[in-house]
Amino acid sequence: MARDSGVVDLGDERRLGWAEYGHPDGDPVLWFHGTPGACRQVPPSLDEVALASGFRVIAVERPGSGRSSDHRYRRVVDFAPDVERLSDALGLSRFAAVGLSGGGPYALAVAHHLPDRVVSATLLGGFGPVRGPDAVMSYTRLMRFAAPPLELLRGPLGGALRGVVRLATPVADPVFGLYTELLGFADRDVLRDPQFKVMFLHDLVTAEDLRAVAHDLALFSRHWGFLLDEVEVPVVVWQGLSDVIVPPSHGHHQAARLPRGELRVRARAGHFAGFSEVAVVLDRVREIWGDRTDEPAAVPHDAGDG
Numbered sequence: 001m002a003r004d005s006g007v008v009d010l011g012d013e014r015r016l017g018w019a020e021y022g023h024p025d026g027d028p029v030l031w032f033h034g035t036p037g038a039c040r041q042v043p044p045s046l047d048e049v050a051l052a053s054g055f056r057v058i059a060v061e062r063p064g065s066g067r068s069s070d071h072r073y074r075r076v077v078d079f080a081p082d083v084e085r086l087s088d089a090l091g092l093s094r095f096a097a098v099g100l101s102g103g104g105p106y107a108l109a110v111a112h113h114l115p116d117r118v119v120s121a122t123l124l125g126g127f128g129p130v131r132g133p134d135a136v137m138s139y140t141r142l143m144r145f146a147a148p149p150l151e152l153l154r155g156p157l158g159g160a161l162r163g164v165v166r167l168a169t170p171v172a173d174p175v176f177g178l179y180t181e182l183l184g185f186a187d188r189d190v191l192r193d194p195q196f197k198v199m200f201l202h203d204l205v206t207a208e209d210l211r212a213v214a215h216d217l218a219l220f221s222r223h224w225g226f227l228l229d230e231v232e233v234p235v236v237v238w239q240g241l242s243d244v245i246v247p248p249s250h251g252h253h254q255a256a257r258l259p260r261g262e263l264r265v266r267a268r269a270g271h272f273a274g275f276s277e278v279a280v281v282l283d284r285v286r287e288i289w290g291d292r293t294d295e296p297a298a299v300p301h302d303a304g305d306g
Contacts (some may be wrong), residue, residue, distance in 0.1 A: 002059075003047065005039065007067050008089045016086050017067030019201075021057045022050025022168030027289060028095040029282070030083065030110070031059040035102025035127075035216040038066035038203045044195035051083045053282045059088065062106065064158060064211030076105045077225030087117070088233065098122040100275060102216050103247060104254075105129075105224055108231055113155040113178045113230045120288040122281060124234065124274035128250035131223045136253045140236050141147040154218050158211030172201050186242035188272025228257040234288050238274030238281065245271040 002019035009015050019039035028049070032040040039059040040277045043049070050057045060079025060083065063071035073079055083106075087095060099107025104126020111121040128136040130143045143150075150157075180191040190196055249266075255263035258306045266273040266285075274281050 001047065002039070008086045009087055009089075010082055010265070014069045014071055014082075016063075016064045016082060017061040017065075018086065018090075019059045019173050021047040021059070022055050022239065024056060026050065026056040028087075028090075028092045029057045029285065030087070030092075030097050030107075031057050031098065032098070032099040032103030032106045032110075033059060033061070033065075033203075034100040036065070036099065036210055036213045036301055037100070037103070040160060041100065041197055041203050042199070043275055044193060046278055049279045049282060051284060052149065053279070055282055058092075060182075062212045062215070064213075064215055064258060068212075070211050074122060074218050075225035075236045077109045077112065078086060078087045078110045083110045085131070085209075087114075093117065094119055096120045096122070096167035096289065098124065098281070099126050100124045100286075101271065102220070105220065107118050108228070108235070109224065112226045112231045118233050119292050120233055120254050120285055121231070121235045122285060123235065124244055124248065124250070125240060125246045125271045126237065126254065127220060127246050128254050129224055129228070130221060132227070134224075134228045134253075134257055136247075136250050138246070138247045138249045140250070141223040143217075146220070150214075150221050151216040154214045157212070158214040161213055164191060173197075176201060177284070184244075184270065185270065186240060186244065187272045187276075190270075190272040190276045228254060229259055231258055232260070234260040234262065234292075236264060236281075236284055236288075238266070238277075240266045240269035240271060240273030242268060243271045243273070258292065 002021055005019040006013040007017050017039060039061045042059055062067040094117050095108040096109050104123040107121045111118040130141050135141055176197055180188060184191045237251045237255040239248055241248050253262035
């Protein structure tokens with residue numbers, strides 16, 4: 001359960017929702033949920049693990065999800081200035097970034113935009129680029145051909161997805177169980193955790209709409225607005241080799257192209273490899289944080305700037 005939550009006003013009647021876990025005075029980590037997801041999409045043990053390791057983990061909701069207002073970005077990188085405003089408002093001079101699945105591109109965008117403030121970035125089964133020199137050799141490259149309709153249908157698609165979820169809500173539990181048994185073979189230990197199921201289904205069933213999913217699909221089909229070799233900070237890439245959601249090639253490819261990329265593979269694990277090992281993930285973040293303590297921290301802007 002989150003220790004605190006709130007929204008940050010971005011101006012222009014826009015806002016980002018967030019929820020906090022772990023140590024209230026710990027070193028901050030911004031957590032970017034997957035697709036779909038919201039601020040409760042964190043490991044069930046996160047609060048306890050973060051408290052023990054001295055981290056203040058802040059889960060950030062993207063526009064169109066949870067309490068974040070809807071907004072259309074043109075590229076993935078355009079999300080980063082909004083996260084800068086959020087970090088200013090929350091008084092975060094330095095922080096780490098963790099991105100789960102569809103949150104991976106956004107974690108990298110923030111690391112690219114704020115290299116003097118982001119200590120490290122971590123990808124947990126993170127989705128890779130489908131365009132440009134960074135495009136992963138995978139069937140996901142086909143998404144580029146869907147870019148025009150995905151852009152055009154962002155609004156209607158989000159509403160349609162919400163309608164599907166509403167119809168499926170009464171049978172959500174058995175559908176989740178069926179997925180676990182048929183497709184989630186490599187993630188069964190995670191998916192069978194009752195706390196994980198409650199967390200995952202809560203994000204879907206209680207969502208006002210799923211416009212964030214439509215936004216993610218549209219943005220992932222386009223160029224992100226930056227290249228992987230432009231990300232200067234250390235990036236740890238956790239990849240399950242039996243991932244059936246984001247192909248393992250995404251993890252290998254991104255780790256190889258990132259200047260300070262570090263690949264951590266799990267041979268028999270699936271999509272939630274790093275997610276299920278959050279204690280190990282945060283231990284590595286702590287090690288990198290310790291290695292970078294001598295580097296000067298950037299002075300944050302006033303919360304009212306921008």
